[in-house]
Amino acid sequence: MKYLIASTLLLTAVFTATASAFDLSKTDLQIRAAAGDSDIQTHTITLTNPADTPLDWQIEYDCPWLRIEPATGTTPADSSSDITLRIAHTGLPADAYTTTAAITTASDQQNIDLTLTVTIPLRVPADYPTIQAAIDAANPNDTVLIAPGTYTGTGNRDIDFKGKPITVKSSHGPEQTIIDCQGTGQYPHRGFTFKGYKFIKQEIYGLKIINGKAPAGSVGRKGGYPGSAIYIENAAPVIKNCILTSNADFPNTIGTIAINNDTIFEPQTIIENCTIAGNGTSGIRAYKAKLKMTDCLLKDNNQWGMFIDTCSLEAARCKFTLNSQDGVYSDGGYTEPLRFDNCQFINNSFTGIRISSTNEVVILNSLVKGNAGGISTSGTSIRPVIFVQNTAIVSNSSSKPGGGISVYNNGSASLFNCLIADNYAPKGGGAYFTHEKKFKIVNCTFAYNRAMQSAGGLHLEYWADVKVLNSIFWGNRNLSDGTLGSQISAADDYYPVYLLIAFSDIQNGKDGIDVVDKLIDWRDNNILADPLFVDTGYYEDGELQDYDFRLTHPMPDDELKLTLTSPCIDAASNLKVPADQFDVDGDGNVTEKISIDLNGKPRLSYLSSAPDSGQGSGAIVDMGAYEAVGAIPGDFNDDEKTDFSDLTDFSGRWMADGRSLWQPLHEWHFNTGSGSVAEDVGSAGGLDAHLANLENSWTPSRDGYALQFDHNEQVVTVPGYYGITGTQARTVTAWIKTETTWKAILGWGGSLQEGGTWLISVHEDGALRLSVKGGRKIGSALLNDGNWHHVTVVLPEMENPNVTDCKFYVDGRPDEPRIVVPCSIDTVSDKELTIGHWNDRSFMGLIDGVSIYNDELSPEAILSLYVNGRAQTCRYLPEDLTGDCKVNFKDLAVFAQSWLMQ
Template sequence: MVSARSSNLWGGVAIFLVVLLIGGSAVVGDTIYVDDDGPADFNNIQAAISDANDGDTVLVADGTHTGPGNRDIDFLGKAITVRSSNPEDPCIVAATIIDCNGSQEDQHRGFYFQNGEDANSVISGLTITNGFYGAWGGGIFCWSASPTIANCTFTGNWSGDGGAINNYYYSSPNITNCTFTDNSADNWSGAVHNQEYSNPNLTNCTFTNNGGALVGGAMGNWYSNPTLINCTFNGNFASYGAMHNYYSNPTIIDCTFSNNPAIQGGAMFNAGSSPTLTNCTFTGNSSDHHGGAIHNAAYCSPILTNCTFTGNSADEWGGGMYNTGDSNAILTDCIFSGNSAGDWGGAICNIGCDPILTNCTLTKNVADSGSAAIHNIDCNLTLTNCILWQNIPQELYIFSSATAVINYSDVQGWISGPGETGNINANPRFAHPGYWHPNGTPDDANDDFWVSGDYHLKSQGGRYDPTTQSWVYDDVTSPCIDAGDPMSPIGAEPFPNGGVVNIGAYGATEEASKSYFGKPPCEIIVAGDVNGDCVVDFLDFRLMALHWCESIPAEPTVNYQVGECTGRSDSKTLLKTEPTRFSVEVRGSHIHFEDIIPGNCCPDKLELQMTLEDDLIIIFEDEYLNSPCRCTCSYPTSATSGPFDDGTYSLDVYKREFVGEQAVSTVPVGSTTVTIGMDDE
């Protein structure tokens, strides 16, 4: 695969042509001191900013800064830093206060970025409080600006949309190590609101007790794709989700959502959105109606990997998750335990959708007597390599209008039927199963609470213990080890792994329990011992035969060039959807692709990438952005790719936007079919 932005090809190899932002050597500037009751250069922040030059630092003394010049602060487009005396010291941050002193009658916010500021415009180590702004952003408002906001605390701010921060129209700030507490909004987003193609990066941020908003107690995303890493959402409240996504596709990694209540979707409510969640935890979230943790309302395709849902509840449907209206969730290596629903689906309720679960574990979830852990109506459910065990009152409910394809799974009470393969009904032997604590009233289940467990599989060959972060040995071995689909990849399973993936949430991961063959693991790995039983025999040959000649096909190379920007426009409007505009021509065993890619005039780089999956060719038109400008461009692009084997291929084209290395949006451009080497004689 070749990926580059180039206006020339040398020897058939694409050459990078990177569009650099304005920059160069770092500027070391002056330090300007602000203190309203002591010796300093200025007695208010705005005066210091007005005097500053790019590269300068405005150092704000400890104390409370309020009144004119210390609120509604404008950076004036300058690449400067405004900070406390020590942004790394929480005590200093708490003592360096921007008090907006706003009210309904006298509205003020902390900062206003409106002059194209980028990551070189920095706020660090301040507490911003008592902002009150009826429209957007009680604490900070960014209009087509992407500053850096680090080590700040936002508390007690209010706005119509975005109680603490509102990012509007291509505003993508970097927000790091910030705390959002007790902020509120009337409409959208108690703490942070991202609107109109704003894709901020939030890292190590904490959202606590924000709310009052109709949608998004902590965060709302409207046609925006933020990236969140290692953030915590606790006790935020709204009608629709602590996080609300409307036609937005956030990327969420290593985040925790706990004790967030809502009318719909306690932790998250998605409409027309497809977030990607990895290594996230949902605990104790609740909904008055549907989706105790997540509610996928319509046309959502969320992708969840290695996520845990524990102790969430819905008064009606979907204690952990509710999917409806063609919302086709894809879940891999996920755990649902101890979730509850007043009516349908203690763990998951699916209505009118086609969810896919692979290597998931669902146990001791509770629903109404007529339902199950997974409740399905008018949908097509696919389960592979999953465990459903000790759910109340049963594991699955399949309404007559629904179908379920279940293979290589451990389902309590399962009776095999036609077309089903590899299913078992056996105690999975979890390391330490969670349980419902009676709370001193064994006859009253209403006050029971959930005690979390450990769902690694017991093994005499070795089980990973997350508490000690070591491998331990049990006196029994789970029947789910090496019982998955033999054609599923074993992924990162440690050796010995039997050559077959485990059933359950840790299958195909580096924490998968090891295989046991009646004796201690091999001290020396023998060449040809595929399954790890210390012997090279027919079982190894069987595994090799099963995968004989199986390989990851080499992808055809792609050489391409991207022309310089044409058709420059100062319009502030980018196309929300893009018509099919590309052309494809077959040239022998190669294809020639041409397109005119719309994009921002200030990308870091543009790339063209291609993947081949069986008979599907996918071309990605990738744009990397950090600080976009306010105009759009058209980039003429051509590519020649191949060689391809003879056959008919589907060809899909997508436009992707990246911030750093994270894809923050993917928009389909169009599709066609291509036939190679099969012309009639």
């Protein structure tokens, strides 16, 4: 046994209140890794504070292959905190290494014993000619490490782990390590089979599987053929960082990954950081499985993105888009829930999520957009219970009732902090609820939905029991009569509904509710005043104009939020806000009331200029999905009023302009449209880019033209320009559009000196990556979805910069790092600026708008660059009351109105 380092990690609790004991989710970690594998492993330990006082703590450690985050923190009373351990074993020879973390408080001490075992991998093809041969030779807990290449034929398809607890992974990621199954109808072959080992940990990592076709044979309750790329039966493998594409021709199989189990069992089948796209059948088809999915893309599959039958599911940060049927279809039923957190369901040909099962369904922090129906239930005997919280359901259009969400056949639904806008259906453009179950709508905004045969906002039928609380219904339209007044309606039949509306803003009040001979419990605390949305657009010929629901979440700040003079501010009821039972704010407290709005801002924000017309003490909650945050306009000296003293301040800043424009040092727009030279339009200028084999690759795009890269010989160079070198601050931005990974965007510097390279690329998992020779940083947002993305990498001004100091932005928003390998940055001038190519990593897709700044751009400037094409910042001017970075007559009008209202 070799002890490379036996360090002690000291977690010291610093108390401001009475000390309390704590609990740890794990005290013994056994970690295995393969020598030569550069991946960083991540493990999480949960520290629970059971006391009724907060617990402040800090972590001290000294171990070169271990990094713990965060270094300090506070665990609230009766809550928990996650501590992340990152294991970077690069460079460690095969052996065993141990360390102990001593975690102490004033009244307790516990140890975490960590053992890292680095093994010698079984290499393919260096040591074994095929993947199967290496598996056959492997012992428990071994790693089979596959070199880059395309693997075909016997031994490299129809691969069977044979029940061994091992890992099969690539050394350089899925784009460079391809299993080509070469399956045909006559000679079917798939990639992997896992069969009959429920409790054995088996893992595949970093592989691309193509051209799989499964052998015939009916499997599972719903029948059909087993999966074309991966087949799982009574097993629970881990599948990470894989790409599955071009498998099966519909209807040859049901499921690119197919799971068919006899019973539901632990552990979960884990699918993480995978792209399942462009297959001839469903992305995933599962029967009786416990599934956990994170950071996956299921796109453009020729059936469902995912079909699950009698399953439980935890899905986080997954995207289901452009599938030819539903994004997700759930059938059967199980006692455990289906949970979607921070997921996107976009532009699927059928519904975003279709529920035909008895599961409880929980949808949190998600975006449901552009589908043929947002969320819907189907079937005659199901009774799903649906919770949708902090979710935007927008721009869906259905030929059936309920464009945004439809729940019927004895189902029930609760909508909290949701935006339901710009949806269409024959009945209930926003929502359709029916049958004798209870429905609750709390702090939601229903706006600009349309229907042909009913109210545009919400339609009810067959004994539906509905409570509308703290919500806004505005601008919804019944297209049959063209009125904006029909916000809520019910069918005129013999099955009465019950509708309670309290502390809500309903356009036209009771006249906006088209409910004939039904029981309406209309409370006097409702209002019928214009909510004064920000930038709502307008209707023309029955269509919403000049309104853009963008593919982002949380929704941008300027969409259907409340202006500071809205009558909906402080007008709702604190008592109606439900408990945060799903812990959307992540503080571990599920008994508190929901504390954040749809944009993640505090739910109870005191706005002193608004009258407290709602119910509760202290700060009063606002109506709708968004909470307004602000102060009395024009009160510059914080005396709770606008008067002459404020006018003095205002006049002293009259006609001030707080705008500042950052100019790029060098910039290439690629807008020429022809030729082999792209002009440098930066402030320094003079460094035109030279195009090799790209003369015919000018492509009309988002802003005139862009360059289409589609083979290895294409490259853009800037002769004589070696980028920004040394440790100097810099900001580098580009527009890209790609569906591939592990491709270079641009770079310069040297490849021999540690820290000497500056290379920006798309990592093998589709995220943004910065490489500096010896170190790297990898983001979280997926870039390989075929959409335009604006990427930015910033090196701040500092004396000894490190990769850890660099900042990532994607589409104007900060992109949190997922993997960081520290290394000092000192860029050398060995290689000129190169765009679209670096060694063997040739970009595939479109590149446009490359800019280099010799300074650190602020987050505000980067967002402005993404939105407006200019890196413009706005210096804060208290007297700028309209937010346009200037003090002028528009601000004077707001100032005067605030004065007159007092």
